[in-house]
Amino acid sequence: MNQSVPDSVETKSDQKPAMNVFERYLTIWVGLCIIVGIGLGHLFPAIxxxxxxxxxxxxxxxxxxxxxxxxxxxLVKIDFASLDKVRHHWRGIGITLFINWAVKPFSMAFLGWLFIGYLFEPYLPADQITSYIAGLILLAAAPCTAMVFVWSNLSDGEPHFTLSQVALNDVIMVFAFAPLVGLLLGLSAITVPWETLLLSVGLYIVVPVIIAQMVRRYVLAKAGEDGISALLQKIQPASLVALLTTLVLLFGFQGEQIIAQPTIIAFLAVPILIQVYFNSGLAYLLNRAAGEAHCVAAPSALIGASNFFELAVAAAISLFGFSSGAALATVVGVLIEVPVMLSVVKIVNSTKNWYEKR
Structure with a gap:
C-alpha cells in the first residue's frame, strides 16, 4: 500500500520547522493555563x-x-492550485465522513446512556439526566469547523486535505444536523441555530481563508516560497500563544461553574473523553488499514473526534434553556476540547513511525 503524497501537494512551505522549547513543553503550558483560567475566572468573574x-x-x-x-x-500554507490533488486521498475523506456522521453521534448516544443514564445516575440530579444526555448528543452531532486547523498543523497534517474535509463537513452539516439530532433525541422537529452555524462558517472558514490567501499572494510576489517559510517561522509562536490564551478564556468563562459543580462536570467529562479517544483511534486505525499517508490520517483522526461546540451550545440553549443540563454538558465539551485534542495530537505524532511501518 502506497503512502506517498503527490509531489505537487507537499510544497516547501508545508514543511514544519523543528519544535522550539515552547512547543516541546506545550503540555505544561496547557496545564498552567487551565489552572490560571479557573483561578482568574473565580477571582475576577465580572471581567x-x-x-x-x-x-x-x-x-x-x-x-x-x-x-x-x-x-x-x-491557511497561508494552502496553494489553491493544488486542491485538486486531494482526490488522491479519497480513502481518508471517506473514513472521516464515516466517523463523523455514522459513528460519533451514535457512539456518544450510547456512552451518554451508559454513563449518565445508568452508571452515574444515582449521583446526578434526577430531573436533569435526560437533559445531560441530550447535551452530549448535540455536542457529538456536528464536527468542528475551526480548531481542527490548529490540531492538523500541530500534527503536520496535509493542509489541503484538512481544508477540503472541513468544507465538506460544513456542507453536510447544513442538511444532516437537524434530522440526525431529531432521530437521536426522539424529537419530531429541531430548532437549528442557523445564525450560529452560518456565522461560524463565515468567521472560521471564509474570512480567514481570504486573509491568508491575500497574505500568501503578497509574500510570494515579494519573496517567493522562501518568504512563505520565513513568515511561518515568525508567526507560528503567535499561533500557539493565541491557543493558550483561548484556553485561559474558556476556563475563565466557566471558572465559577467548575468550582461550584466539580463532581457533575467530572461525570459529564467521562463519556466525552471516551468518545474522543474511541473515534480518533478508530479513524487513525482505519486510515492505516486503508493505506493512507500519515499526514492525512492524523487530521482525519482529529477531525473525526472534535466537536463544533459553538453550534452545540447554541442548540442546547435554544432547545432546553440557558440553565439546563444540556447547556452544561455542551459547556463541558468546550472545556475538554483543547487539552484532550492536544493529547490526541501527541499520540498521533509519537506513533508516526509505527504507523508508517508496514
Whole structure:
C-alpha cells in the first residue's frame, strides 16, 4: 500500500520547522493555563462575564479573533492550485465522513446512556439526566469547523486535505444536523441555530481563508516560497500563544461553574473523553488499514473526534434553556476540547513511525 503524497501537494512551505522549547513543553503550558483560567475566572468573574458577553449568535468574538490568529498560519500554507490533488486521498475523506456522521453521534448516544443514564445516575440530579444526555448528543452531532486547523498543523497534517474535509463537513452539516439530532433525541422537529452555524462558517472558514490567501499572494510576489517559510517561522509562536490564551478564556468563562459543580462536570467529562479517544483511534486505525499517508490520517483522526461546540451550545440553549443540563454538558465539551485534542495530537505524532511501518 502506497503512502506517498503527490509531489505537487507537499510544497516547501508545508514543511514544519523543528519544535522550539515552547512547543516541546506545550503540555505544561496547557496545564498552567487551565489552572490560571479557573483561578482568574473565580477571582475576577465580572471581567470574564464581560468578555463572555461579547458575542453574536452564541459565537464569542474575542475567541473568534484568537482562532483567526491560530488558523491563519496554516491557511497561508494552502496553494489553491493544488486542491485538486486531494482526490488522491479519497480513502481518508471517506473514513472521516464515516466517523463523523455514522459513528460519533451514535457512539456518544450510547456512552451518554451508559454513563449518565445508568452508571452515574444515582449521583446526578434526577430531573436533569435526560437533559445531560441530550447535551452530549448535540455536542457529538456536528464536527468542528475551526480548531481542527490548529490540531492538523500541530500534527503536520496535509493542509489541503484538512481544508477540503472541513468544507465538506460544513456542507453536510447544513442538511444532516437537524434530522440526525431529531432521530437521536426522539424529537419530531429541531430548532437549528442557523445564525450560529452560518456565522461560524463565515468567521472560521471564509474570512480567514481570504486573509491568508491575500497574505500568501503578497509574500510570494515579494519573496517567493522562501518568504512563505520565513513568515511561518515568525508567526507560528503567535499561533500557539493565541491557543493558550483561548484556553485561559474558556476556563475563565466557566471558572465559577467548575468550582461550584466539580463532581457533575467530572461525570459529564467521562463519556466525552471516551468518545474522543474511541473515534480518533478508530479513524487513525482505519486510515492505516486503508493505506493512507500519515499526514492525512492524523487530521482525519482529529477531525473525526472534535466537536463544533459553538453550534452545540447554541442548540442546547435554544432547545432546553440557558440553565439546563444540556447547556452544561455542551459547556463541558468546550472545556475538554483543547487539552484532550492536544493529547490526541501527541499520540498521533509519537506513533508516526509505527504507523508508517508496514
Amino acid at each position: 470574564f462575564q464581560a468578555l463572555g458577553s461579547v458575542e453574536v449568535a452564541q459565537v464569542n468574538l474575542p475567541v473568534a479573533l484568537l482562532i483567526w490568529l491560530m488558523i491563519i498560519p496554516m
